[in-house]
Amino acid sequence: MKQNFNLRTVNVTRYILPLREGGSLPALADADDGFKYVLKFRGAGQREKALISEFLGGEIARLLGLKVPELVFANLDPAFGRSEGDEEIQDLLKGSQGLNIALHFLSGAINYDPLAMSIDPLLASKIVWLDMLITNVDRTFRNTNMLMWNRELWLIDHGAAFLFHHSWTNWEKNAKSAFPIIKNHVLMPQATQLDEVNEEFKTLLNPEIFQELVSALPEEWLLAGGDSDDINEIRNVYSDFLSLRLSYSDQFTKEAQDARTALI
Template structure:
């Protein structure tokens, strides 16, 4: 694993604080044995472990690219947490998520990014759009920005809907994929420096860096029945290295979409 790709910490849930009823995945605010609060993403929710894989890989790619993402940690959820929860839906979710899950450090006092209130400079907007074009992130729209303002800085959250190609069945990693959904990106109108950002960011995502990030994915989340965990990791590496190698294509696609808006 590359030196600049640190291993994630692992914590144990000590207190289930409250569900966060946003979207269909029912994340929860929890307290862990290190004394910090986390937004816990459950392996038993929605799209299952693949959403956690996307959350982990894209979050750590963003970090390598110098974008702000709350610390990601692995979280052990023990069987006892499903016993006393009165809400049957949440109880089922807790039981289905026993074992290793993923969480983001809770940014207390953060507010949802509103493009009508906060202007993002062109370079930062271009970097976020470039990341989301690289990873096929369909979930950064004006309706659901998945960004927070915390201490006057922009923070990226909720990447579980990215890498959606991994839901499409065998051979997904070897297919070239256009990304027309980039036209709906909330920061696209501000992303006027995409070619410059492409030249800046592409060299940071070397094959070694990508392999190191993908290696963080726990074997317990790699559940394809006809592929070994090593083969599944190799698919993510193949997909991402190919996307980076062809970054001029998705950069041009995003830039054309931006120009069509003006």
């Protein structure tokens, strides 16, 4: 069945405050649809590549039935932020004019605390498998990137995933390679059902879905990295990476199993 990955687009109307626990200075902001969002800026850190990772990681997680706050494209007007007193923030806003990405703000959510909160082994296994697929380095004890909201676990911040796109020419090698950093995953001790999850998730994803997903990425983000001036080539690399990575899911599942065994 054809998927719809066309996100809503909102216009940012008010910068409320920076969320300084994020290295890329995300911010809480109001939009013209009346909702609050956690705004990720194209002018920060890894620039548009972090937004690409956020989009792909979040929407793949949603496809797999995991809970992710709604993602939207967030437009920043050139005039926005001129009255901002903080020079660092003003520079960030100036460098982020145009299309950014934002997550619906989950009011009252609290950070997942691995020492105080227990997670179902099946859910833990699903999240570990997802992070192996998208090569997400940033779901550790130090920075779990998960929230508890309405007694459910929600995934946030996939901007550090897809390591391959920082060294564009090695995407095939990265798709096939081991991912040893998975040993640091915060949910690894609870991930006892990786084999079952692997069998289920292999049936939910396929190259056609990846192509549809990648086709929804904004062209301006993809071209901004300067990896190629051929937009179709760039889209094909992302979809081919995901398809090849999926074909190696038995291997990366075993890798996660071995990493978990080493922890016990």
